[in-house]
Amino acid sequence: MKVLVPVKRVVDANVKVRVKADNTNVDTTNLKMALNPFCEIAVEEAVRLKEAGIAAEVVVVSVGAKAVQEQLRTAMALGADRAIHIETDEDLVPLSIAKLLKAVQEKEQAQLILFGKQSIDGDNNQTGQMLAALTDMPQATFASEVKLDGDKATVTREIDGGLQTLSMPLPAIVTVDLRLNEPRYASLPNIMKAKRKPLETIAVADLGVSLKAHQTVLKVTPPVDRKAGILVSSVEELVEKLKNEAKVI
């Protein structure tokens, strides 16, 4: 069984981004970049399926500029077998990404496609569901447990009220949540080995997918800052302030 894992390069989760002075976008120059944490969990899950003898091959794919190859190498250092880079310098919306991934899936015919549930830059939470729609596959989003049995997947999902378990025939799409697993650290030998694993680059134009513009970002602004608060010196003072100043209790 083949597992396909689409991954994204994002600003590292520990970095606080700032908005550009001209309000056109956030300023990402010289910021530390990383594999999106949710994508990392998806890669880890795929690699564990391979280690358990359930998956035969783990293929990672990323859409973006040349720099995404760095994250594809990271994914291969974690254990993915090969990588596909769909090259574009354009900033594409999730629907366009999903259309490109559909073309990849048509060629790869993976039985399971594992996604991170959202990327921590755009916070869209769309791409997996959109690819599921375009390929008419069943889906399980926000997975905290994935079990495969023959051609069936049973997935426990983190939903607003608790946990929900669904089962579905493969091929299927699963988007993963934080508590599915704890990704390993890539060892130095594996990082070296990843440099020699196959990485294929395909230009967007060569996939024969027609994309269109769906939205214009008119501006990007910083959120309104909260006004500075005060430190209280005792629990008594806190209660007094909450009662008489803030009037919230």
Added chain:
Amino acid sequence: MAILVLAEHDNVSLKTDTAKVVSAATAIGGDVHVLVAGHDCAAAVTAAQSLAGVSKVLVADSAEYSAQLAENVSKLVVELAADYEHVLAAATSVGKDTLPRVAALLDVSQISEVIEVLSSDTFVRPIYAGNALATVQSLDAKKVMTVRSSAFDAAASTGSAEAVNLTLSIAARTDFVSQALTESARPELGNAGIIVSGGRGMGSGENFAILEQLADKLGAAVGASRAAVDAGFVPNDLQVGQTGKIVAPDLYIAVGISGAIQHLAGMKDSKVIVAINKDPEAPIFQVADYGLVADLFEAVPALNGLV
């Protein structure tokens, strides 16, 4: 043209999120219809009919929709979409699951987590864990969007919309197996006026008892940081943050929470924030209106004695 709102419900009760999405729909302007897709969901339909600003409630009552799966509910919405220029749902686990499928089938982009409606095609949404706000203009003929409920007030229950039954029953290949919902007599995080949240500093699940006591005294909901959930102190549905629940209560009390970007993303729009932390350098103090540098195991019991 009209606006379709996908209702959030459990077949019995309608979630307040839907009343909030209806407010967002009203801000866009136009005829607002609500779709209730479920099974034996008459009570949820009645609640939807009473939402102010709604003119029609479409009812798809079928065993196929009992678990409200994205796979077939998205197809149902697409069948109805010809009559609508906007399709809205709450940015809840159901809305986030279903709506991107609707958008892709309609070949339009989705605008996620809208917090402000500027016009019928221009919306504001947070990106980068709320560290930036993007103003986005949709170029698509149909606008499909999820709405962040914490940013809108609930529509009143003074309406009387007509209900129209649909006969469209679409099957899914996905099977519902089971569900384990957290039972609690406390208010839901999304609707609570006050939230008492605990972090890794709580040390254990048992220690959450002092926070629960505080919550009960204040009529509050209990929340948590990711670290507290990951450590198994409390269930996943209590997580507040970029990837958990986004809340904006009148009062948010953060106890033993450091204030990581991802946690702040879920609560920094609260009206009043209180932080109790023994580390004066903790970033949570930068967003707190009232900060108390103290050991929580002394401060919280003392607080319980005073409120």
